[in-house]
Amino acid sequence: MKTQELRELLADPAQAGAYFVDAADTEALAEAGAFLEFAVARIDLDGCGDKRELLRRMAAALNFPDWFGHNWDALADSLEDLSWLPAGGYLLLLERAQDWQAQAGEDAAVLLDILNEASAQWAEARKPFWALFPLPSERLDAMG
Numbered sequence: 001m002k003t004q005e006l007r008e009l010l011a012d013p014a015q016a017g018a019y020f021v022d023a024a025d026t027e028a029l030a031e032a033g034a035f036l037e038f039a040v041a042r043i044d045l046d047g048c049g050d051k052r053e054l055l056r057r058m059a060a061a062l063n064f065p066d067w068f069g070h071n072w073d074a075l076a077d078s079l080e081d082l083s084w085l086p087a088g089g090y091l092l093l094l095e096r097a098q099d100w101q102a103q104a105g106e107d108a109a110v111l112l113d114i115l116n117e118a119s120a121q122w123a124e125a126r127k128p129f130w131a132l133f134p135l136p137s138e139r140l141d142a143m144g
Contacts, residue, residue, distance in 0.1 A: 010089070017120075017130070020132075020140055023135055036088060038087050039089075048100040055074075061092075098139050
């Protein structure tokens with residue numbers, strides 16, 4: 001995808017949500033998000049063993065306040081707030097997530113639901129919220 005097309009896509013809150021994308025596009029996505037003055041959070045899930053570690057990594061990457069409760073409800077509340085991280089939009093890049101996703105089972109489905117709900121909430125405020133999972137192209141092809 002060309003740079004301008006990528007920027008236009010990311011700028012559209014109606015298109016935003018949680019998606020699996022080609023890992024080859026990760027840098028272009030991060031650059032487009034930065035150009036749009038989004039808060040870009042790169043969350044490395046390599047070696048992430050469980051829900052507790054996932055929540056810790058997300059909280060660190062998004063500078064969650066000390067009151068963050070480290071559970072699914074607190075994650076949903078925090079992602080729908082982000083008042084401590086003002087930006088024109090939000091781009092979460094959950095990188096190297098394939099091993100976590102493969103072993104996470106129901107937790108992976110819950111996370112996707114929370115991310116999509118946050119995106120829908122932000123879309124109502126006309127602000128894009130993207131949660132992208134860059135995967136190796138062969139893994140992405142196998143999913144489709």
